[in-house]
Amino acid sequence: MQSLWNDEEAAGFAAQGSLGLRVYSSQLLGRDPDLVLHGGGNTSVKGRLENVFGETEEVLYVKGSGWDLQTIAAPGFPPVRLAHLKRLASLSSLSDTDMMRELRLALLNPSAPTPSVEAILHALVPLRYVDHTHADAVVTISNSPNGEAILREIYGDEVLVLPYIMPGFILAKQVHEATRDVDWRRLRGIVLLHHGIITFDDDCRISYERMIELVSRAEDYLSARVGASPAGESRSANGTASDPDYRHLATLRRQASALMGAAVLARWDRSSTAKSFSALPDVADLIARGPLTPDHSIHTKPFGAVFGDDPLPGLEQYQRDYLAYFKRHAKDYHTCLDPMPRFGAWLGKGTIALGADCKRLQIVSDIVEHTTRAIQWGESLGGWTTLPKQDQFDLEYWELEQAKLRSSQTRPEFAGRVVLVTGAASGIGKACVDAFLAQGAAVAALDRNPEVETRWRSAQVLGIACDVTVAEQVRDALHRVVGWFGGIDVLVSNAGSFPASRRLESMDDDTWSHSLELNLTAHLRLLRDCTPFLQAGIDPSVVFIGSKNVPAPGPGAGAYSVAKAGLAQLARVAALELGGSGVRVNTLHPNAVFDTGIWTDEVLQQRASHYGLSVDEYKKHNVLGRQVRSSDVAAGALALAGSAFACTTGAQVPVDGGNERVI
Numbered sequence: 001m002q003s004l005w006n007d008e009e010a011a012g013f014a015a016q017g018s019l020g021l022r023v024y025s026s027q028l029l030g031r032d033p034d035l036v037l038h039g040g041g042n043t044s045v046k047g048r049l050e051n052v053f054g055e056t057e058e059v060l061y062v063k064g065s066g067w068d069l070q071t072i073a074a075p076g077f078p079p080v081r082l083a084h085l086k087r088l089a090s091l092s093s094l095s096d097t098d099m100m101r102e103l104r105l106a107l108l109n110p111s112a113p114t115p116s117v118e119a120i121l122h123a124l125v126p127l128r129y130v131d132h133t134h135a136d137a138v139v140t141i142s143n144s145p146n147g148e149a150i151l152r153e154i155y156g157d158e159v160l161v162l163p164y165i166m167p168g169f170i171l172a173k174q175v176h177e178a179t180r181d182v183d184w185r186r187l188r189g190i191v192l193l194h195h196g197i198i199t200f201d202d203d204c205r206i207s208y209e210r211m212i213e214l215v216s217r218a219e220d221y222l223s224a225r226v227g228a229s230p231a232g233e234s235r236s237a238n239g240t241a242s243d244p245d246y247r248h249l250a251t252l253r254r255q256a257s258a259l260m261g262a263a264v265l266a267r268w269d270r271s272s273t274a275k276s277f278s279a280l281p282d283v284a285d286l287i288a289r290g291p292l293t294p295d296h297s298i299h300t301k302p303f304g305a306v307f308g309d310d311p312l313p314g315l316e317q318y319q320r321d322y323l324a325y326f327k328r329h330a331k332d333y334h335t336c337l338d339p340m341p342r343f344g345a346w347l348g349k350g351t352i353a354l355g356a357d358c359k360r361l362q363i364v365s366d367i368v369e370h371t372t373r374a375i376q377w378g379e380s381l382g383g384w385t386t387l388p389k390q391d392q393f394d395l396e397y398w399e400l401e402q403a404k405l406r407s408s409q410t411r412p413e414f415a416g417r418v419v420l421v422t423g424a425a426s427g428i429g430k431a432c433v434d435a436f437l438a439q440g441a442a443v444a445a446l447d448r449n450p451e452v453e454t455r456w457r458s459a460q461v462l463g464i465a466c467d468v469t470v471a472e473q474v475r476d477a478l479h480r481v482v483g484w485f486g487g488i489d490v491l492v493s494n495a496g497s498f499p500a501s502r503r504l505e506s507m508d509d510d511t512w513s514h515s516l517e518l519n520l521t522a523h524l525r526l527l528r529d530c531t532p533f534l535q536a537g538i539d540p541s542v543v544f545i546g547s548k549n550v551p552a553p554g555p556g557a558g559a560y561s562v563a564k565a566g567l568a569q570l571a572r573v574a575a576l577e578l579g580g581s582g583v584r585v586n587t588l589h590p591n592a593v594f595d596t597g598i599w600t601d602e603v604l605q606q607r608a609s610h611y612g613l614s615v616d617e618y619k620k621h622n623v624l625g626r627q628v629r630s631s632d633v634a635a636g637a638l639a640l641a642g643s644a645f646a647c648t649t650g651a652q653v654p655v656d657g658g659n660e661r662v663i
C-alpha cells in the first residue's frame with residue numbers, strides 16, 4: 001500500500017489550516033477501498049474555535065454521519081466541545097441513544113451533521129490528528145485462528161491490540177481504560193480486533209502515513225504467507241452465461257423483493273474471483289460464518305445465501321435460517337428485519353448482491369467483493385474465523401441502526417425498479433431517462449450513439465451502445481442489463497427515426513424497408529426478448545412511443561406513418577397477450593416535439609413559413625396552444641408506467657396539445 005500524499009496538493013488544503021489538511025488526508029484514506037468502504041472509517045482533528053462571547057473553546061472536528069471519507073469536505077467535520085466529550089468518557093455507562101443526544105448537545109454548530117459514534121474515542125487520544133480505518137489486511141488477519149498472536153508479532157509493542165467490543169460508548173470506555181498509563185508518544189497505533197486500526201499524531205501527514213505503514217506491514221505478512229492478492233486477478237466477466245441463468249436471476253430478484261416487501265435490485269458478479277469463491281467446496285459453510293467486520297452486517301447481514309442452478313430454494317432456505325438466527329439472539333424489544341439475503345454465492349457461477357436501490361446495491365457489491373477475497377485469504381491462514389453470531393447480531397440490531405430504519409423516509413416511486421429506454425441519447429428517450437432517474441429508478445439507457453455510455457455519470461444509469469435493429473446486440477444488451485440490475489420492469493420502446501418525405505408513387509424500397517425495420521420490427525424484437533424478464537418483473541409495463549401520424553397521417557410520410565400504425569397494432573396485440581402475466585402495454589402518441597435533434601432552427605423556419613406562421617405560432621399550433629416538449633412525453637411515460645395507470649392496458653394516449661383531426 002502506497003502513501004498518496006502529494007506536497008503540492010496538500011499545500012492547497014493547508015491554506016485552510018489544520019482542518020484543511022484533515023480534509024485532504026481523509027480523502028486520501030477514502031480513495032483506497034482496501035482501507036475503507038462506503039462511509040466506513042472516521043477521522044478527526046483537534047482545534048480551537050471562538051464562540052459568540054469571544055471565548056476560545058477546544059473542539060474536536062470529527063467526521064459527521066452521512067459523509068464518506070473519499071468525498072468529505074470541511075462541512076463534513078462538525079465541531080464538538082472537547083471537554084464535553086472527555087467528560088462523557090468518565091461516565092460508567094451511557095446508552096448509545098443517550099450518547100448520540102449528548103454528541104449533538106456538544107456541537108458548536110447546531111446545524112452541523114451528527115458526529116461519528118466514535119467521537120468520544122477520538123477525543124480521548126491526546127494527539128491532534130486521529131485516523132481510523134477498517135483495513136482489509138488487518139481485519140483479515142484478526143479473522144484467523146491465531147490472528148491476535150500474529151498481529152502482536154507483526155507490530156510488537158508499538159501497537160496496542162485490543163479485543164473486539166461493540167463500537168460506540170463501550171468501545172470508547174475500553175480504549176479509555178486500556179490507555180490510562182500509556183505513553184502516547186511511543187505508541188504508534190491501536191488495533192481493534194475484528195474491527196479496524198487507529199493511528200494518530202500531532203502532524204497530519206505522519207498520522208496518515210503511519211496508517212499506510214502499519215497496514216502495509218499486515219499486507220506484507222499476508223502476501224508472504226498467502227501469495228499474491230486475489231485482487232490482482234481480472235475482475236472482468238468471463239465464460240459464457242446462458243439465457244436460463246439470466247431468467248433465473250430475474251425470478252430470484254422478484255422473489256427477493258417479495259421477502260423485502262419492496263422492489264430490490266440484484267447484481268451478478270461473474271469475475272474470476274467471484275466464480276472461484278462460489279466454486280469452493282465448502283462455500284456454504286464459509287458464507288455462513290460471518291462478515292469481514294461486524295460493521296458490514298448492517299449492509300450485508302451477518303451471513304450470505306447459497307444458490308443452486310435454480311436459486312429459489314436457496315432463497316427459501318435463507319429465509320428459514322435468518323428467522324432462526326433472529327429467534328436465537330433477539331431480546332423482547334427487537335423487531336425482526338426483513339429476511340432477504342443481501343448477497344449469496346451462486347454455485348460455480350459467481351456471487352449475487354441484492355440492494356433496495358442503486359446506492360445500496362453498490363455498497364453491498366463492493367463489500368462482497370472485499371469479503372470473498374478476505375475469506376479466501378483467511379482460509380489460507382488456517383481458517384476464516386469471525387466473531388460469535390451474538391456479536392454480529394448486536395451490530396445488525398444496534399439501537400442506532402434500528403432507529404435509522406424507523407425514521408427512513410418514503411421511497412421514490414421507482415426505487416428498486418429497472419427501466420430500459422431505447423433511443424436514450426437524445427430527445428424523448430433522454431427525457432425519459434431523466435424522468436425515471438428522478439423517481440429513483442435504475443435505468444438502462446440504450447442508443448446507437450456511444451455517447452450514451454458516458455452521458456450520465458451516475459450509478460443509477462447503465463448506458464449501452466446498441467443498435468436495436470441488430471438482434472445480437474439487443475440480446476447482449478439485455479443480458480448486461482439483467483446481470484447489472486437483476487431484471488427489467490419497464491420498457492420504454494422509443495428508438496425510431498423520421499425518414500425524408502417521399503410520396504408513395506416515388507417511394508424507394510430502402511426508405512420503406514428501413515422505416516419498417518427500425519420503427520416497427522425492432523420494437524417487436526425488443527419486446528419479444530424482454531418478455532421473459534418483464535414477466536418476472538415488478539409491476540411490469542411497456543410504453544411504446546408512437547406518433548400522432550397513426551390517427552392523423554400526413555402526405556409524404558407513408559413509410560413512417562405505416563410503420564407507426566403497425567406499432568400501434570403491435571401494442572394492442574401485446575396488451576392482449578401479456579395482460580395475463582400482469583404486463584401492461586400502453587402507447588403514447590406525441591406530436592410536434594421540437595426540442596429534439598431532428599428539428600434544427602432552419603427546418604423549423606421552413607416548416608413554419610410553409611404554413612404561413614411564425615416559428616413561435618408553429619410550435620404552439622394545437623388546440624391548447626402550448627408547446628409540447630420531450631419532458632411532457634417523458635412525464636406521460638412515467639405516469640403510464642406508474643401506479644396511477646395500474647389498471648390501464650392497451651391505451652393510446654396523445655401528447656400533442658390537442659389535435660383537431662384526432663379529437
Ligand SMILES: [Zn+2]
Binds near residue numbers: 041134195
Ligand atoms: Zn470503526
